Amino acid sequence: KPSRLAAALAERGMTATGLARAVNVTPSTVGKWADGAAPTVEHAEGATAALGVEVAEVFDRVHLGHRGGRSGRLELPLVPGAPTVDQALDTPPTGDDRWAERAACADPDLDPEAWWPDPTDPAEQARRTCGGCPVLGDCRQAFLDDPNTRRHGTDGIWAGLPGRVLLTLTRNPNRDGGRDHTTQGLTSTRLAADLGVSPSTVAHWRQGQRTPSPAATERLAHRLGVDPDQLWPDRDQSRDGIAR
Numbered sequence: 164k165p166s167r168l169a170a171a172l173a174e175r176g177m178t179a180t181g182l183a184r185a186v187n188v189t190p191s192t193v194g195k196w197a198d199g200a201a202p203t204v205e206h207a208e209g210a211t212a213a214l215g216v217e218v219a220e221v222f223d224r225v226h227l228g229h230r231g232g233r234s235g236r237l238e239l240p241l242v243p244g245a246p247t248v249d250q251a252l253d254t255p256p257t258g259d260d261r262w263a264e265r266a267a268c269a270d271p272d273l274d275p276e277a278w279w280p281d282p283t284d285p286a287e288q289a290r291r292t293c294g295g296c297p298v299l300g301d302c303r304q305a306f307l308d309d310p311n312t313r314r315h316g317t318d319g320i321w322a323g324l325p326g327r328v329l330l331t332l333t334r335n336p337n338r339d340g341g342r343d344h345t346t347q348g349l350t351s352t353r354l355a356a357d358l359g360v361s362p363s364t365v366a367h368w369r370q371g372q373r374t375p376s377p378a379a380t381e382r383l384a385h386r387l388g389v390d391p392d393q394l395w396p397d398r399d400q401s402r403d404g405i406a407r
């Protein structure tokens with residue numbers, strides 16, 4: 164049985180090579196995704212934008228990064244209807260002190276235990292309910308602001324994500340799907356769209372593997388509202404001559 168990704172490619176008459184080119188990865192990487200390997204959030208977003216589908220329609224999981232050690236691979240099982248990583252991280256709080264009364268999980272007909280799953284359980288019902296919650300941002304903020312979160316672990320589902328995933332994404336700013344102050348909470352995908360470059364190019368800038376051209380630096384600085392010299396102060400100016 165072809166994977167959902169392989170089926171989506173076939174449906175659109177697109178090849179793995181075509182998708183690989185659109186996302187800036189190798190065709191063998193797309194082959195691995197089709198065999199069930201988890202893409203990064205950035206790659207999943209790029210691939211599904213090229214295919215015109217939702218991420219959860221073609222991927223089962225996304226790879227969020229490593230927490231160190233052999234078993235430190237952090238993956239998020241995707242649940243259709245659950246908040247996306249962007250929604251979980253970017254939805255602003257309503258600021259209502261009584262937000263908890265409006266929480267979708269406050270419905271007495273729902274089983275509160277569903278929000279405290281075993282670590283291997285994707286918590287589909289709970290995360291789908293979070294997808295329709297009007298106080299997602301308040302929930303995320305309450306979780307992150309609670310000193311017990313850091314002291315007593317990260318169990319449970321918060322803002323539609325397992326607590327450990329939410330904490331990792333907000334704690335490791337340079338990770339795919341993460342946030343950092345230099346990009347003011349914008350995802351690489353969004354910045355890339357604004358600047359007219361590929362998401363992987365922005366990811367390489369964030370990871371320090373490449374520096375943008377002077378023209379791109381100007382555009383990026385303008386988009387972020389900062390001085391261009393603040394972004395890459397150590398850059399070797401001699402490489403940025405007018406010859407390029």
Ligand code: SF4
Nearest residue numbers: 266268293296302322
């Ligand atoms: S987002 Fe938070 S408050 Fe809303 S349903 Fe999910 S766990 Fe409950």
